[in-house]
Amino acid sequence: LRKQIIGISQKESTNQFELKTRIGDQVIEFGNLNHMQDKFNKLKVFYQKVITDSTLSNYKTIDLKFKNQVVCTKK
Numbered sequence: 061l062r063k064q065i066i067g068i069s070q071k072e073s074t075n076q077f078e079l080k081t082r083i084g085d086q087v088i089e090f091g092n093l094n095h096m097q098d099k100f101n102k103l104k105v106f107y108q109k110v111i112t113d114s115t116l117s118n119y120k121t122i123d124l125k126f127k128n129q130v131v132c133t134k135k
Contacts, residue, residue, distance in 0.1 A: 061100060061103065061104060061107075063082065064081050064082050064083065064107075065079050065080070065081060065082075066080055066081065066082050067079065067080035068080075068090075075092045075093070076089070076090075076091055076092060076125075077090040077091070077092070077093070078090060083116070084116050084117065084119075086116070086119050086120060086121060086122050087120070087121050087122070088103065088121075088122045088123075088124065089121055089122070089123040089124065089125060090124055090125070091123075091124060091125030092125075095127075098127075099124040102124055102129075102130050103122070103124060103130070105130075106122065106130045118134055118135060119132045119133065119134060119135065120132075120133045120134065120135045121133040
């Protein structure tokens with residue numbers, strides 16, 4: 061994922077972070093910095109799944125803030 065993540069921004073006046081990616085125009089809503097390793101693991105599994113079925117371009121946002129799930133918003 062090191063090559064995939066090209067930017068990190070913090071939402072104003074909150075402790076919430078967003079990630080920008082090299083491939084695709086999705087915004088990854090990372091949330092706060094708690095449980096970072098779990099969130100990156102979820103993101104890796106998500107990318108492995110969407111790469112095999114070529115559906116990454118269908119999503120506008122990828123939300124990692126929730127425990128044990130990745131929530132996506134379609135375009």
